[in-house]
Amino acid sequence: MGLAVLVLSRMVARFVAIETHTRIAAAVHTVLSTVAVTLAIASLPLGVLMAISWLLKRSGRRSSPSAVTIGRRQVFEAGAGMTLFGATGAMLGWGIVRGRHEFQLTEVTVAVPGLPRGLEGYVIAHISDIHAGILVDESQLDAGLALVRRARPDLIAVTGDLVDDDVRFAPLVARKLSALDPRDGIVGCLGNHDYYAGARSVERVMKNAGIHLLVDEGRVVRGADGGGFAVLGVDDLASRWHGRKGPQLDRAMSTVPADLPRVLLSHQPVTVDRWAGRVALQLSGHTHGGQINPGSVLNPIFEYVAGSYRVGGTTLYVSRGFGTVGPPARVGAAPEVTRIVLRGA
Numbered sequence: 001m002g003l004a005v006l007v008l009s010r011m012v013a014r015f016v017a018i019e020t021h022t023r024i025a026a027a028v029h030t031v032l033s034t035v036a037v038t039l040a041i042a043s044l045p046l047g048v049l050m051a052i053s054w055l056l057k058r059s060g061r062r063s064s065p066s067a068v069t070i071g072r073r074q075v076f077e078a079g080a081g082m083t084l085f086g087a088t089g090a091m092l093g094w095g096i097v098r099g100r101h102e103f104q105l106t107e108v109t110v111a112v113p114g115l116p117r118g119l120e121g122y123v124i125a126h127i128s129d130i131h132a133g134i135l136v137d138e139s140q141l142d143a144g145l146a147l148v149r150r151a152r153p154d155l156i157a158v159t160g161d162l163v164d165d166d167v168r169f170a171p172l173v174a175r176k177l178s179a180l181d182p183r184d185g186i187v188g189c190l191g192n193h194d195y196y197a198g199a200r201s202v203e204r205v206m207k208n209a210g211i212h213l214l215v216d217e218g219r220v221v222r223g224a225d226g227g228g229f230a231v232l233g234v235d236d237l238a239s240r241w242h243g244r245k246g247p248q249l250d251r252a253m254s255t256v257p258a259d260l261p262r263v264l265l266s267h268q269p270v271t272v273d274r275w276a277g278r279v280a281l282q283l284s285g286h287t288h289g290g291q292i293n294p295g296s297v298l299n300p301i302f303e304y305v306a307g308s309y310r311v312g313g314t315t316l317y318v319s320r321g322f323g324t325v326g327p328p329a330r331v332g333a334a335p336e337v338t339r340i341v342l343r344g345a
């Protein structure tokens with residue numbers, strides 16, 4: 001009952017925050033999200049604790065329990081429960097106040113077979129999952145984009161979720177990105193949250209700002225420099241529930257010369273399993289590096305969480321991204337800008 005009231009209150013706060021754009025509504029939404037996630041994270045170890053307690057009680061009944069041992073057990077249960085909630089709440093609090101703001105600039109060198117000699121050392125600034133909205137505001141964007149400037153990129157690639165779920169934040173993203181003005185422009189692909197916000201509207205806003213969202217299509221970069229390379233973008237998997245066909249790599253490849261090295265933008269990293277070996281490099285996001293991932297506990301559970309992977313001849317790089325979903329917190333998954341340096345192979 002209490003949980004249902006909490007979830008309902010959170011939904012109302014989110015609606016009010018989106019409609020009114022007021023800080024107080026955003027703060028209420030943040031608090032309610034944090035309490036809900038604290039309960040969710042703490043519930044698993046609490047469940048284990050309750051199961052152990054139940055087993056102890058059962059075995060205790062068989063061996064004539066005393067009032068003293070039951071009293072001690074109850075004190076232990078209450079103490080452990082409070083400690084778990086306190087530790088989870090404190091961790092999330094740190095993730096809200098500090099963790100989500102501590103942007104890191106990561107540098108990764110990727111071998112691209114057939115890269116023209118003139119493009120040795122070419123730099124792509126890879127960003128992802130901006131989630132601009134009530135909780136990822138202009139100051140958060142500015143903090144991340146300052147690192148993009150420091151990367152001194154030739155090209156900027158944005159791998160989806162430019163907005164969280166409200167297209168009214170798309171012009172802010174477009175304005176901030178286009179102001180960076182790298183030599184070879186800005187390319188990107190759509191993410192699932194862009195569909196929640198309205199993909200066609202996001203595409204239109206970005207196009208008007210000169211940002212090329214590649215939906216199953218490609219562009220040739222530095223074609224004059226010995227042939228250049230192709231950057232391809234595929235539609236998001238979520239597009240299938242919004243009247244589109246899902247990612248179409250063949251269609252994207254048909255729009256560029258077949259003999260060029262290929263760099264692919266695809267929001268969800270799992271798509272690499274479909275076309276491993278057909279592109280030299282796939283840039284993805286979507287996972288937020290787990291977002292609440294202390295000690296990288298999620299990494300052994302999920303196949304692609306963050307960083308570099310080698311999949312059947314393709315290098316996959318999964319960005320931890322900029323923004324957040326759910327609680328505006330990051331723990332063990334710092335927001336990231338990636339400086340991708342291309343080398344011939």
Ligand SMILES: [Fe+2]
Nearest residue numbers: 129161193286
């Ligand atoms: Fe995302």
